[in-house]
Amino acid sequence: MADLRVNIAGVEFKNPVIAASGTYGFGECYTDLYPLSKLGGISCKGSTIEPKDGNPPSRIAETPSGILNSIGLQNPGIKAFINYYLPTLLKSDTAVIANVAGATLDDYAKACELLDQTDVHMIELNISCPNVKQGGAAWGISCDGAAAVTRAVRKATKKPLMVKLTPNVTDISEIAKAVEAEGADCVSVINTLLGMKIDINTRRPILHNNVGGLSGPAVFPVALRMVWQVARAVKIPVVGMGGISKAEDAIEMFLAGASALQMGTAIFTDPYSPLKVIDGIEEFMDNNGIRNISEMVGQVKPW
Amino acid sequence: MYFCDKYRIVEKKAIASDIYSYIIKCPEVAGIVQSGQFVNISASGHTLRRPISVCDFDRENGLIRIVFEIRGEGTREISRLREGDYIDMIAPLGRGFSFLDDAKHVALIGGGIGVPPLLSIAKHYGEKAQAVLGFKSFDKVILANDFAEYGADVTICTDDGSSGFKGNVLPCFENVLNNEKLDIIYVCGPLPMIRAISEIAEQKAIPCQVSLEERMGCGVGACIACVCKVKRRDKEMFVRVCKDGPVFNSKEVIF
Numbered sequence: 001m002a003d004l005r006v007n008i009a010g011v012e013f014k015n016p017v018i019a020a021s022g023t024y025g026f027g028e029c030y031t032d033l034y035p036l037s038k039l040g041g042i043s044c045k046g047s048t049i050e051p052k053d054g055n056p057p058s059r060i061a062e063t064p065s066g067i068l069n070s071i072g073l074q075n076p077g078i079k080a081f082i083n084y085y086l087p088t089l090l091k092s093d094t095a096v097i098a099n100v101a102g103a104t105l106d107d108y109a110k111a112c113e114l115l116d117q118t119d120v121h122m123i124e125l126n127i128s129c130p131n132v133k134q135g136g137a138a139w140g141i142s143c144d145g146a147a148a149v150t151r152a153v154r155k156a157t158k159k160p161l162m163v164k165l166t167p168n169v170t171d172i173s174e175i176a177k178a179v180e181a182e183g184a185d186c187v188s189v190i191n192t193l194l195g196m197k198i199d200i201n202t203r204r205p206i207l208h209n210n211v212g213g214l215s216g217p218a219v220f221p222v223a224l225r226m227v228w229q230v231a232r233a234v235k236i237p238v239v240g241m242g243g244i245s246k247a248e249d250a251i252e253m254f255l256a257g258a259s260a261l262q263m264g265t266a267i268f269t270d271p272y273s274p275l276k277v278i279d280g281i282e283e284f285m286d287n288n289g290i291r292n293i294s295e296m297v298g299q300v301k302p303w
Numbered sequence: 304m305y306f307c308d309k310y311r312i313v314e315k316k317a318i319a320s321d322i323y324s325y326i327i328k329c330p331e332v333a334g335i336v337q338s339g340q341f342v343n344i345s346a347s348g349h350t351l352r353r354p355i356s357v358c359d360f361d362r363e364n365g366l367i368r369i370v371f372e373i374r375g376e377g378t379r380e381i382s383r384l385r386e387g388d389y390i391d392m393i394a395p396l397g398r399g400f401s402f403l404d405d406a407k408h409v410a411l412i413g414g415g416i417g418v419p420p421l422l423s424i425a426k427h428y429g430e431k432a433q434a435v436l437g438f439k440s441f442d443k444v445i446l447a448n449d450f451a452e453y454g455a456d457v458t459i460c461t462d463d464g465s466s467g468f469k470g471n472v473l474p475c476f477e478n479v480l481n482n483e484k485l486d487i488i489y490v491c492g493p494l495p496m497i498r499a500i501s502e503i504a505e506q507k508a509i510p511c512q513v514s515l516e517e518r519m520g521c522g523v524g525a526c527i528a529c530v531c532k533v534k535r536r537d538k539e540m541f542v543r544v545c546k547d548g549p550v551f552n553s554k555e556v557i558f
């Protein structure tokens with residue numbers, strides 16, 4: 001019998017499949033179908049220190065084998081997350097990851113200070129949201145920016161810290177090394193790729209924000225490549241995501257170096273897909289005499 | 304409460320140019336569905352599901368009916384399903400219409416593919432309902448007989464005058480307004496139409512419920528993709544069409 005448990009930065013996940021931030025809300029929307037306890041964990045919708053309205057609609061568009069989104073981080077604020085959603089989540093028998101975004105270093109640090117007082121299991125830093133200070137760029141696109149956020153947050157909390165990297169950079173492994181050096185306990189790879197879609201009749205972009213983040217099966221090969229590059233560059237665990245929709249994708253991610261996974265867009269297509277992936281991983285392991293996920297991690301044999 | 308499963312299409316009919324009616328056997332859904340709720344249908348080869356309103360339902364026989372138009376690749380894919388095939392859907396979703404117990408006169412204003420969700424309201428109110436239904440042209444006219452069979456008084460308008468009155472629904476709606484003291488108005492269709500009817504309803508202080516459309520991701524409230532702007536407690540905010548709607552009180556919507 002395969003053992004699906006994984007331990008990432010001291011946090012125990014009963015299986016390696018985690019719902020990706022922004023696609024699963026605060027875990028309350030899918031319980032009609034199955035309990036949260038079936039998942040290894042949930043990364044909650046990104047929270048900011050103050051509530052945020054998000055972007056005007058339309059916020060989503062379909063593209064070949066994927067989607068573009070420009071939600072704009074609409075969320076009720078970190079305090080509402082802690083007071084209202086977190087208590088229920090912590091009773092749901094799954095690992096709970098708070099996802100934090102911010103405009104300034106201070107925003108990140110303050111939000112993480114508040115989370116430090118809670119029983120949340122892990123904090124995921126989203127460092128690919130607009131950085132007001134530097135004029136609309138993103139913290140995550142430079143080693144200095146990524147290092148600065150990680151440093152500020154590391155001072156604010158002792159919680160296991162996962163830094164989520166953006167793929168919209170020239171060399172993602174350099175960014176990964178920068179956050180590792182500042183004390184990140186693990187990294188998650190990847191956030192969405194910037195994309196665009198235009199309605200040829202109205203000549204308007206479908207997204208009111210003009211551009212948005214690409215996710216879904218279309219990005220899987222890019223995500224896999226980046227997981228591989230990052231896993232070779234750092235010693236801390238890598239949580240892989242981007243386009244995973246079936247168990248075979250999951251196995252590829254492990255082989256490339258991911259110790260656990262997140263799934264997002266595939267849930268929109270089929271809400272049961274995380275459970276199917278969990279079952280498929282177990283079947284693959286049983287069929288191949290693999291006892292632990294760790295036996296697969298990074299075991300690709302590159303030419 | 305909603306379900307996600309594959310259900311059998313027991314009847315498929317082409318009811319107008321590029322418009323199909325499916326009757327689907329799904330007792331668990333039919334048992335709880337409310338007028339104005341929708342289903343989110345998987346379209347083979349597509350990442351996102353397609354939201355389609357529940358047009359009618361029959362709790363006793365465990366059936367729901369949907370009516371949809373081919374608008375693009377996703378709805379075309381769904382239209383390829385045949386009688387006897389299984390349709391993969393998440394249902395029932397959203398907040399539907401609410402009914403007034405003591406209403407004597409209600410108006411149902413529908414435009415094009417916004418007409419189907421109004422049918423089950425007609426069924427509820429029977430002869431108290433006046434339906435004004437607008438379409439592009441005669442080959443797009445749908446459900447007129449179904450509304451009449453449920454007892455509604457039906458007026459048809461077409462943009463080109465090829466069926467019923469020529470022009471949009473507004474003049475015919477104003478006619479209804481002048482003849483009856485309306486207790487409530489229900490609207491679904493293109494945004495300019497919804498906006499115009501809502502304004503009139505507000506002026507005349509008649510309650511008005513509108514069913515809105517927005518592009519959706521999850522369809523169940525998790526991703527906050529499908530928002531519209533409303534004013535609640537003097538604050539403007541984005542709320543989810545899939546979970547907080549698709550039916551809203553027209554007074555709170557900021558168009």
Ligand SMILES: Cc1cc2nc3c(=O)[nH]c(=O)nc-3n(C[C@H](O)[C@H](O)[C@H](O)COP(=O)(O)OP(=O)(O)OC[C@H]3O[C@@H](n4cnc5c(N)ncnc54)[C@H](O)[C@@H]3O)c2cc1C
Pocket residue numbers: 061062341351352353354355356357370371372373374375376377378379416419420515516517518519549
């Ligand atoms: C709550 C609700 C109820 C609806 N009820 C009905 C109905 O009863 N009958 C009917 O014919 N149509 C209905 N629609 C509209 C229907 O969902 C769209 O026509 C359909 O999604 C178009 O898909 P497509 O692949 O054919 O078009 P494409 O334009 O190729 O679709 C591309 C993407 O945009 C989305 N999209 C395009 N138009 C719309 C739209 N108007 N609203 C929401 N998403 C859209 C699609 O879902 C898809 O994700 C409803 C929409 C909503 C939101």
Ligand SMILES: Cc1cc2nc3c(=O)[nH]c(=O)nc-3n(C[C@H](O)[C@H](O)[C@H](O)COP(=O)(O)O)c2cc1C
Pocket residue numbers: 020021022023045046047069071073099126164190191192214215216217219241242243244262263264265266520526528
């Ligand atoms: C609608 C939507 C909202 C998202 N919101 C967030 C967010 O708030 N914070 C974050 O870190 N990532 C967010 N993401 C990115 C996902 O967590 C994930 O990194 C990305 O979608 C790639 O995985 P996938 O292809 O499995 O969806 C969002 C993605 C989508 C589709």
Ligand code: FES
Pocket residue numbers: 518519520521522523524525526527528529543544545546
């Ligand atoms: S479509 Fe996801 S919240 Fe409405």
